[in-house]
Amino acid sequence: MRRGAGRRPLDWLLSGDRPGGRVLSLLLLAVLLGLAFAPFLFPGTRPLGVAARICIFIVLAASYDIMLGYTGIASFAHTMFFGMGAYGVAIALAKLPVGWDAVLLGAAAGVALAALVAILIGLLSLRVRAIFFSMITLAVASFALILATELRDLTGGEDGLTFSVPRLLTPGFRLAAEPVLGVRLDGRLVTYYLIFVLSLALFLAMLRIVNSPFGRVLQAIRENEFRAEALGYRTLVYRTLAGALSAALAALAGAMMALLLRYNGPAVTLSFDVMVDILLMVVIGGMGTLYGPVLGAVVLVMAEYYLQPAMAALSRSLAGWPVLPVLFHPDRWLLWLGVLFVLIVYFFPAGIVGSLRRQAR
Amino acid sequence: MAGAAPILETRDLTIRFGGHVAVDGVSCAFERGTLTAIVGPNGAGKTTYFNLISGQLRASAGAVLLKGAPITRLAAPARARLGLGRAFQLTNLFPNLNVLENVRLAVQARAGTGLDFLSMAARRRDLAARAEACLARVRLAERAHASAAALSHGDQRKLEVAILLALEPDIFMFDEPTAGMSVDEVPVILDLIEAIKREGDKTVLLVEHKMDVVRRLADRVIVLHNGALVADGEPAAVVASPIVQEAYLGIRTAP
Ligand SMILES: Nc1ncnc2c1ncn2[C@@H]1O[C@H](COP(=O)(O)OP(=O)(O)O)[C@@H](O)[C@H]1O
Ligand SMILES: [Mg+2]
Numbered sequence: 001m002r003r004g005a006g007r008r009p010l011d012w013l014l015s016g017d018r019p020g021g022r023v024l025s026l027l028l029l030a031v032l033l034g035l036a037f038a039p040f041l042f043p044g045t046r047p048l049g050v051a052a053r054i055c056i057f058i059v060l061a062a063s064y065d066i067m068l069g070y071t072g073i074a075s076f077a078h079t080m081f082f083g084m085g086a087y088g089v090a091i092a093l094a095k096l097p098v099g100w101d102a103v104l105l106g107a108a109a110g111v112a113l114a115a116l117v118a119i120l121i122g123l124l125s126l127r128v129r130a131i132f133f134s135m136i137t138l139a140v141a142s143f144a145l146i147l148a149t150e151l152r153d154l155t156g157g158e159d160g161l162t163f164s165v166p167r168l169l170t171p172g173f174r175l176a177a178e179p180v181l182g183v184r185l186d187g188r189l190v191t192y193y194l195i196f197v198l199s200l201a202l203f204l205a206m207l208r209i210v211n212s213p214f215g216r217v218l219q220a221i222r223e224n225e226f227r228a229e230a231l232g233y234r235t236l237v238y239r240t241l242a243g244a245l246s247a248a249l250a251a252l253a254g255a256m257m258a259l260l261l262r263y264n265g266p267a268v269t270l271s272f273d274v275m276v277d278i279l280l281m282v283v284i285g286g287m288g289t290l291y292g293p294v295l296g297a298v299v300l301v302m303a304e305y306y307l308q309p310a311m312a313a314l315s316r317s318l319a320g321w322p323v324l325p326v327l328f329h330p331d332r333w334l335l336w337l338g339v340l341f342v343l344i345v346y347f348f349p350a351g352i353v354g355s356l357r358r359q360a361r
Numbered sequence: 362m363a364g365a366a367p368i369l370e371t372r373d374l375t376i377r378f379g380g381h382v383a384v385d386g387v388s389c390a391f392e393r394g395t396l397t398a399i400v401g402p403n404g405a406g407k408t409t410y411f412n413l414i415s416g417q418l419r420a421s422a423g424a425v426l427l428k429g430a431p432i433t434r435l436a437a438p439a440r441a442r443l444g445l446g447r448a449f450q451l452t453n454l455f456p457n458l459n460v461l462e463n464v465r466l467a468v469q470a471r472a473g474t475g476l477d478f479l480s481m482a483a484r485r486r487d488l489a490a491r492a493e494a495c496l497a498r499v500r501l502a503e504r505a506h507a508s509a510a511a512l513s514h515g516d517q518r519k520l521e522v523a524i525l526l527a528l529e530p531d532i533f534m535f536d537e538p539t540a541g542m543s544v545d546e547v548p549v550i551l552d553l554i555e556a557i558k559r560e561g562d563k564t565v566l567l568v569e570h571k572m573d574v575v576r577r578l579a580d581r582v583i584v585l586h587n588g589a590l591v592a593d594g595e596p597a598a599v600v601a602s603p604i605v606q607e608a609y610l611g612i613r614t615a616p
Contacts, residue, residue: 016483043522112381213469214478220466223455230415231470231528232441238475245478 013204013210018182020361024353028291031298035196041184046305049260052192054301055199056256061281063249064204068279068288070210072222074130078278079249080144081118083270085254087148087155090264093163094156100166107255111248118247122240143272149267160265169194176358195256202249209245209292209348218242219356222288276306280337284344286351292334295352300337308333366429368393368564369445369532372524374413374423383409385588386423391532392616396558396565398579398596400605406588407568408450411534414566415447416440443472450537450568452517456510460501460520463509464492467527495526500549514537515546524552530563533557539571556577574599 011018019276020024021209034041038051060082066074088101088110088202096102121140125133148155155161167173183189193337209215220228221235258264268274277300315328326332348355367390374387384406391397399407412418414425416437424433432440441447455463468491469475469482482488484567495504499519504512509520522538523524535554539547556565557579569575575582575596584592592599 012481015481033366034374208481209478211481211483212478213474213480213482213488214476216462216482217475219458220455223457224453226417227449227453227455228436228466230417230447230449230506231442231524232438233475234436234438241476269578 009351010323015204015208015247015288017207017211019353020357023290024284024356024360028354031294038196039189039192040181043183046187048188048192050301050305052195052260054297055195056253056260057277057281057297057301058294059202059206060250060253061278061285061297062203062290063246063253065282065287065290065293066206066210066218066242066249066279067357068282069289069292070122070222071218072130073243074134075121075243076134076272076275077118077121077135077141078246078250079270079272079274080141081114081250082200082257082274083144083148083266084114084247084267085251086258086264087196087254088113088251088256089159089258090161091154092165093165093258094161098164098166101167103129103255103259105274107252110255111251114247115244118243118318119240122236122243141270141275143273145266145272148266148270155335158266160263160268162263165191165262165326191260195260198252202252203290203294204257206249210290210313214238214241219288245292266337280341282351284341284351286353286355289353290355292351292353299352303333303337307336311336365393366426367391368428369414369566370426371410371414372424372426372594374425375409375421376413377421383588384413384585387585387590388423389454389583389590389593391564391566393531393564394562395580396554396578398575398582399566399568399585400575400582400599401585405585408536409588410585411447411536411566411568414440415445415534417447420565423530428489432487441528441530444531445534446525446528446532447534448525448536448538450540452514452521454509454517454524455521457508459497459506459508460496460512461489461492463520463522464495464527465489467524468492468495471528491528498553499523502598515542516556518542519546519549522553525551531562532566534566534591536568537570538567539569539574544572551578 019028021331035051035055039048042048042051060078064078067075085107089106090108092102092106096105104195117140123135128136150291169191170187173190175185175190180184190342210218217228217233217238220233221238225235253271257269261268281296281300282293283292283296284299286292311328311333312330315325315330318324318328344351350358372388374384375382376384379476387410398505399410401407409418413420416435416439416513420433424431426432427440427443427445432443455466462512465488468488472488474485493502493505496505499522501516501519501523502515509517512520518538518541525533525535538550538554551574554565558565565585567578579596582594583590584599584605586604592602592604
């Protein structure tokens with residue numbers, strides 16, 4: 001360890017957890033700059049939506065990694081917490097007078113509920129085996145999904161809720177009459193930068209948490225819970241707190257998602273497809289380091305948006321061939337993602353970040 | 362301090378696994394500042410006795426008292442925080458963390474800063490410095506940045522001891538600390554245990570097979586056999602007793 005680690009501003013911001021390795025640092029810098037200047041680099045509504053989703057999923061996947069990669073706990077309820085934040089904001093904006101107070105109230109309620117439920121799950125699963133814990137989270141998440149679809153009056157059921165956001169965030173809002181560098185300064189831009197800044201702040205906060213004394217105990221629990229207890233750590237307390245933190249952060253990601261879409265429904269924030277996406281992001285990027293979920297989120301969100309059109313083009317160009325057009329039909333994109341997933345888990349079990357770090361050594 | 366309660370005491374301590382009684386009504390008191398060796402053949406119940414004292418196992422019957430207060434119902438973390446420090450017979454580390462971090466976690470547990478999630482662990486030079494000092498005492502300082510899994514067996518045993526040192530317990534429980542170590546590594550650990558003993562106020566429980574070590578270090582020897590306490594007394598007398606000679610016959614003839 002360098003002397004004076006943590007004295008320099010960058011070390012303070014990154015909590016002394018530098019990416020490690022030139023290639024990895026450059027990649028992450030590219031992601032940061034790309035996201036920071038996304039509206040100017042990739043003009044258009046669609047790219048801006050993709051960039052915002054990447055920001056949100058970075059927070060969501062990183063908060064999941066606190067559980068999976070750092071503490072070694074496999075939970076399948078992460079989308080439920082994501083959904084709680086999103087429904088909090090959605091319900092508040094749909095039922096209350098639209099305004100920032102409704103946004104804050106909805107987000108706070110979602111975060112509080114998520115943390116509370118996470119604590120209950122943590123305490124209920126007192127001393128159960130890891131596999132049983134995963135089953136409990138799966139059951140609770142299924143229950144939440146059913147609840148959200150059944151409580152139509154509150155949640156809008158299958159159809160979800162469409163709602164208005166504060167005027168500052170609406171597409172019609174103009175920050176300035178004239179475009180800057182060819183980009184209109186409208187409510188979409190404000191929404192994007194709100195999400196970007198919040199995501200960056202939350203990511204840095206998570207980096208601090210995993211590099212704090214508390215974060216070290218989480219790693220100890222992952223490595224050898226029995227030994228951590230013998231040292232005097234009440235591991236149940238730590239696991240439960242980690243779960244509550246992780247859930248609260250997921251709920252914040254959900255709140256941002258609701259503001260971005262001005263809509264929320266079960267398919268967007270509660271479905272198990274989202275859970276699978278989160279898992280893929282963490283595993284493909286690399287578990288046990290928060291930089292992994294960053295790259296995982298970039299790769300997966302981009303794949304979702306651009307792999308399908310690319311496959312459609314490929315499929316068309318292979319029109320004369322047998323089988324191939326079917327194989328590359330855009331509907332098969334999940335299949336190819338699955339293949340990619342298996343290959344990565346097999347050849348790069350430590351994910352993108354793990355592999356790049358090993359190379360750097 | 363005549364009449365003061367022993368620092369640690371077990372009363373009729375018993376655990377059954379199914380029909381098998383692994384520790385059978387062991388009553389024994391340990392005075393502060395003494396080193397007690399616990400001997401007995403493999404399977405006698407020494408490790409299980411330790412597990413009952415430090416809380417990894419719960420007793421079927423009987424009681425454990427620490428400084429006069431019953432701790433029988435407390436979980437392992439609570440007992441550790443009360444000053445019971447345990448090193449394990451089978452190496453029990455945080456394999457993918459580095460050697461320094463393994464020890465630092467123990468220092469941090471002792472300092473009680475585990476719930477701090479806002480400050481940078483790397484900034485706590487004081488904690489790292491204490492961890493480094495513990496590593497130096499077991500001659501492992503130069504391996505500080507290797508992962509625990511990458512250490513040789515002997516070095517892993519040393520790390521196990523360093524972790525115990527870092528906990529700064531009142532009671533040190535060593536379970537065959539030198540087993541499987543090479544001949545030139547053993548003195549490091551034995552000298553260390555002797556140094557702990559010389560501090561005067563530390564209590565040491567030492568499971569050990571080597572009779573020369575027992576004679577050199579122990580103030581007192583107790584013998585476990587089939588889970589029961591069968592002998593208790595001065596090292597020289599106990600080691601020479603027929604029951605120990607018989608109990609160790611099997612071990613002596615082993616290759
Ligand atoms: N968790 C357990 N379940 C069942 N039997 C056990 C368990 N732990 C220890 N035993 C049994 O208790 C006896 C004592 O074991 P142990 O305390 O490890 O002996 P020692 O340390 O003296 O070699 C052995 O017969 C062992 O098989
Ligand atoms: Mg044993």
